[in-house]
Amino acid sequence: MGFWRQIAEYLFIKKPDPDKPNTKWVKYMHGMNRISLFMFLIALLLMLVRLVILPMIRKH
Numbered sequence: 001m002g003f004w005r006q007i008a009e010y011l012f013i014k015k016p017d018p019d020k021p022n023t024k025w026v027k028y029m030h031g032m033n034r035i036s037l038f039m040f041l042i043a044l045l046l047m048l049v050r051l052v053i054l055p056m057i058r059k060h
Contacts (some may be wrong), residue, residue, distance in 0.1 A: 010034045 008014035020026075032043060 007037070010037050 005014060005017075006010070009016050
């Protein structure tokens with residue numbers, strides 16, 4: 001499985017592969033990966049707002 005396909009599955013863009021192993025521990029691992037990916041994207045969005053958008057607004 002490719003890196004980008006896995007990211008697409010975590011972001012619910014692509015359906016999961018039906019042939020992959022489906023154990024309890026794999027589900028936990030993918031759940032933690034999904035949470036960390038969402039937290040990373042939220043942090044990037046906050047950094048963009050604080051470092052780029054707010055200084056642009058304050059200049060006017």
